[in-house]
Amino acid sequence: xxxxxxxxxxxxxxxxxxxxxxxxxxxxxxxxxxxxxxxxxxxxxxxxxxxxxxxxxxxxxxxxxxxxxxxxxxxxxxxxxxxxxxxxxxxxxxxxxxxxxxxxxxxxxxxxxxxxxxxxxxxxxxxxxxxxxxxxxxxxxxxxxxxxxxxxxxxxxxxxxxxxxxxxxxxxxxxxxxxxxxxxxx
Amino acid sequence: xxxxxxxxxxxxxxxxxxxxxxxxxxxxxxxxxxxxxxxxxxxxxxxxxxxxxxxxxxxxxxxxxxxxxxxxxxxx
Numbered sequence: 001x002x003x004x005x006x007x008x009x010x011x012x013x014x015x016x017x018x019x020x021x022x023x024x025x026x027x028x029x030x031x032x033x034x035x036x037x038x039x040x041x042x043x044x045x046x047x048x049x050x051x052x053x054x055x056x057x058x059x060x061x062x063x064x065x066x067x068x069x070x071x072x073x074x075x076x077x078x079x080x081x082x083x084x085x086x087x088x089x090x091x092x093x094x095x096x097x098x099x100x101x102x103x104x105x106x107x108x109x110x111x112x113x114x115x116x117x118x119x120x121x122x123x124x125x126x127x128x129x130x131x132x133x134x135x136x137x138x139x140x141x142x143x144x145x146x147x148x149x150x151x152x153x154x155x156x157x158x159x160x161x162x163x164x165x166x167x168x169x170x171x172x173x174x175x176x177x178x179x180x181x182x183x184x185x186x
Numbered sequence: 187x188x189x190x191x192x193x194x195x196x197x198x199x200x201x202x203x204x205x206x207x208x209x210x211x212x213x214x215x216x217x218x219x220x221x222x223x224x225x226x227x228x229x230x231x232x233x234x235x236x237x238x239x240x241x242x243x244x245x246x247x248x249x250x251x252x253x254x255x256x257x258x259x260x261x262x
Contacts, residue, residue: 005236008234014241051205058198062195066188066190068231069187169232176227177220180219184202185212185213
C-alpha cells in the first residue's frame with residue numbers, strides 16, 4: 001500500500017525555508033565569484049580559521065538535528081522523551097554557539113574584522129547571518145521543549161513541532177554547505 | 187535515523203581530516219559530500235521523502251544548484 005504523501009509542518013514555514021535557502025545560495029555564489037577574483041586572499045584567510053572548532057560546531061549541529069528529528073517522530077507517535085531530546089538538542093547546539101563566539105573573539109583579537117579583506121567580509125557576514133539563524137532556532141527549540149514537557153494531550157500540536165523542526169534542519173543544511181566552503185576549500 | 191547520523195558525521199569529518207593531512211585537490215570530494223549530506227538531511231531529518239514530490243524536489247534541488255553555481259561562478 002502506498003503511503004499518502006504529506007508535507008510536515010506549516011506551508012508558511014516551508015515558504016520561509018525556501019526563501020532563506022535562496023538567500024544563502026546567492027551569498028554562496030557571491031563568495032565563489034569573489035574567491036575566483038582573489039584566490040590568494042581567500043587561501044590566506046582560510047589559514048587563519050580554526051577548522052577543529054568549525055568541525056566541532058558542525059558535529060554539534062548534526063547531533064542536535066538528529067535529536068530534533070527523533071524527537072519529532074517520537075512526539076507524533078506519542079512516545080515519552082520528546083522534551084528531553086529537545087533540551088538535549090538545545091544543549092548540544094550550544095557547542096556551536098560557544099565555538100563561534102570563541103572563534104570571533106580569536107579573530108578580532110588577531111585584528112581581523114568585516115573590513116579586513118574580501119575573505120573576512122564574506123566570512124563574518126555569512127557566518128554571523130547563519131549564527132543569527134541558529135540563535136532563532138535555539139529559541140524555537142526552547143519553546144518546543146517547554147511545550148512538549150507538558151503531559152500528553154489529545155490535541156497534540158504536531159504542526160508546530162514539525163514546523164520548528166524543519167526550520168532547525170534548514171539551519172543545519174545551510175551550515176553543512178557553508179562549513180566546507182569556508183574552512184576546507186576557500 | 188542513527189545510520190543517517192553516522193553517515194553525516196563521516197561525510198563532515200572526512201574532508202577536514204584529509205585537508206589536515208595535507209591532501210590537495212579535495213574540492214570534488216567536498217562538493218560530493220555536500221550533496222550527500224544535503225540529500226540525507228532533506229529526505230531523512232526533514233522527512234521530505236514522504237512529502238508531495240514538488241516540495242521534495244524543490245528543497246532537494248537546493249544543494250545541487252548551490253554546488254553547480256559555486257563551480258560555474260567560482261571557475262573551479
